[in-house]
Amino acid sequence: MDAAPAIFDRRLRARRRDRAARDFARHDFLYRAMLDELLDRLADVRRDFRDILVVGCPDASARERLEAIGAHVTCVDPGQVNANANDGIQADEDALPFAEDSFDLVIACGTLDSVNDLPGALILMRRVLRSDGLMLAAFPGAGSLVRLRAALMAGEGDYAAAHVHPQVDVRAAGDLLSRAGYAMPVADAETLTVRYASLFALMADLRGMGASNIMTERAPHLTRATLARAAEHFAAAADADGRTSERFVIVYLSGWKPDPSQAKPARRGSATMSLAQALNPKN
Template structure:
């Protein structure tokens, strides 16, 4: 009997869990992007009129997101790839997103904040999230997307010269993420994004933030630790991109996804060819 092909392992699962656990103790000093994404997801949830009572939070770097959901009267369970994060989240469950251990149709809402950009099998993870949602349940997600960290990437590449290592993992663009939602069976998928600029006094301050938010390199094929001379050169190049006050702007592109588990009660798209007005007529200037 044939089996479905396994997704290639891109990320080092034990290293990913270890780095999230190491970041947990001092996460509050580096949580500004996570909180921004979490608050944006809560704002988007405010536009939903349905009562989505049972919620799974994926990525519980702290209790901020879960606490806000509980304040809305939700019953919340948390899961995280890191043991320390999961244990700190009111007895949460440690699990990778592409191996969620929950029964089908267990939740009305899944909120994934800040982790889906480093999942080995993202299609499989999204498919599992659709399975554990009840009919007409909602997925909300946010993560760092394509276009993030361009100054860091350019500085490292230039500093390494002809022997460039892979220090920043591949990034998912918003359009591809939206297409993926459709392919795994979500109804009414929406994908959009925003770009946040954060200004840093030095390359080392940026690297400290990345480690502190568990966003450093966790690829299986990651390059060796940078030599001191290469890191020093990268720091010089990073500083050359600074603005007059000495701070260098770095960009974080954030992708947001939403999609619904299909249900018969949802509005169906109009049948192709059923429109009573042609597109040309709709776009024709109106006469006075």
């Protein structure tokens, strides 16, 4: 099998997350929204999970909240600083260093949008689950950062280059879940709107959450003139109070490692599986 293309620079990804670790709490709104929703969905699952793998741990909140319910939590992060802070392991999602059947639950929060081999990462997360184990994931997907993308294109004019990561839409994410072998796969999305006083405030948030450009083939640094034009374009879209709305589309995934005891899915195309049924497939 051919290796996945190296869209993202793994070393730069780790460095950016390490750099963001110190001040992450000032820019954690997106991670917080994703984690809260994942844990809300987990609360709807009527079973206990003893051994949990958390993929993406920019702070201790996921580990602490899961340990509070009596679980043993193992943390993995692409950044060494984050991993060390959680007594975890530094690793990429498509190279998880765990044996099969190690965990009852995998929660991947906020990192799968920048992994080189997303199908491989989903397969590995399924493999490390025990039979009838659950995977929950969230990441920014297609439709995010439309104002930023438009502003940068306007700033560069006829010489526009890619500065925003390629994004996975919810339909493609659902297809990947099925191809990765999950039972009862569910993919859905919600939109978070954040209002900014300037383009530079948005860019500061992205740097602060470790989400700036890490593509292997990065465009040259933006010139001051280009940034000035981009900032003007961004400001031109502002509301009466001078703030511009930016959009983050969050893709949520859930799937189970197959087990003979699970309910059988409805025939293809019948669309009768609800999120509640998918989270509790034995009911």
